[in-house]
Every structure is written in structure tokens, then in C-alpha cells.
Amino acid sequence: MKKLLLTGVGALMLAGCTMDGPRPNVGVGVSVGGSAPPPVIVESSRGGPPPWAPAHGRRAKEARYRYYYYPASGVYLNVGTGAYFYLNEDNWQMTMRLPSTVILDRGDYVSFDLETDQPYRYYSEHRVKYKRHGRGHGKGHGKGRD
Numbered sequence: 001m002k003k004l005l006l007t008g009v010g011a012l013m014l015a016g017c018t019m020d021g022p023r024p025n026v027g028v029g030v031s032v033g034g035s036a037p038p039p040v041i042v043e044s045s046r047g048g049p050p051p052w053a054p055a056h057g058r059r060a061k062e063a064r065y066r067y068y069y070y071p072a073s074g075v076y077l078n079v080g081t082g083a084y085f086y087l088n089e090d091n092w093q094m095t096m097r098l099p100s101t102v103i104l105d106r107g108d109y110v111s112f113d114l115e116t117d118q119p120y121r122y123y124s125e126h127r128v129k130y131k132r133h134g135r136g137h138g139k140g141h142g143k144g145r146d
Contacts (some may be wrong), residue, residue, distance in 0.1 A: 001093055010078065025138055035119065043126055052072050056145060063121070064113045064114070064115055065078060065115070065116065066078070066079040066080060066112075066113050066115065067111070067112060067113070067114060067119050068077065068109040068110070068111055069103060069109060069110045069111075069112070069119070069130060070104050070106075070108065070109045071108065071109075071110065071126075072104075072105045072108055072125065073086070073102045073103060073104055074086070074087055074118060074123065075098070075104060076115075076119040077109075078119075079111075082096060083095070084087065084096070084097075084098050085118075085120050086098060086102050087120070087123070092120040104134070110126075110130050
């Protein structure tokens with residue numbers, strides 16, 4: 001039985017060595033007694049984390065987000081993700097679909113880039129800077145830049 005098991009493991013290892021194309025990072029280790037060996041860190045062949053991973057460090061500093069700010073309702077739209085940020089009583093909410101109580105004047109917005117995924121942190125500043133003076137006044141139609 002031992003001989004059969006060793007032959008099977010050997011055949012699997014040999015088959016893994018003869019594969020064409022990219023090889024998966026697979027390892028088998030056996031430890032009897034003593035402490036476990038230190039973990040081996042395997043770097044990604046692409047040179048970084050996957051694009052869907054949260055940004056940290058340098059990537060976070062370089063990240064820029066495009067927003068539309070609707071001054072009449074105080075709503076932000078993340079253009080890249082389609083997520084809306086709106087003030088619900090005293091708390092900022094993020095949603096993919098605005099509630100029916102929030103009405104946007106889609107013809108009156110300001111477009112700008114920020115280095116944060118939390119545009120509402122600048123709300124008090126934006127509320128004053130882009131104060132709405134009626135339709136057609138102010139920046140409107142996405143032409144304003146921060």
C-alpha cells in the first residue's frame with residue numbers, strides 16, 4: 001500500500017513538471033516534529049495586487065476619482081462606478097440607485113476629480129463654492145472643474 005501511494009504522489013509531481021504553459025503555484029509539505037518552517041511569500045507575476053483590490057500605499061495616493069456634484073440636491077455621483085452619495089438626515093449614504101425622495105437636476109452639475117473615494121468629506125466646501133443660484137447659473141452642465 002505504501003509503495004502504491006508513493007508511486008501515485010511521484011506520478012503527480014512528475015506530471016506537474018511536464019506541463020506546458022503557466023504553472024500553478026502548488027506545493028506540498030510534510031513536517032514531522034519541530035516548528036513549522038517560515039511562510040514563503042510568492043509575488044504575483046503581474047507585479048501587484050489585482051485591480052479589484054482596495055488601493056493602499058502608493059496606489060491609493062495616485063488614485064483619482066471623477067465625480068459629478070449636483071448642487072441643487074447636494075448629491076455626488078462617482079462616474080466610474082455609478083455610485084451615488086447623498087445626505088440622509090445626518091449620515092452620508094452610498095447607493096447605486098437614489099431613493100425617490102432625492103431629485104436630481106441632471107442639467108445642473110459640476111464635474112471634478114478628487115483623490116478620495118469619499119467626496120462628501122468636502123461637502124461643506126462644495127456647498128458654498130457651487131451654491132446654486134437657479135437653473136442655468138453657476139457652473140452647470142459639467143463644465144466646471146475643481
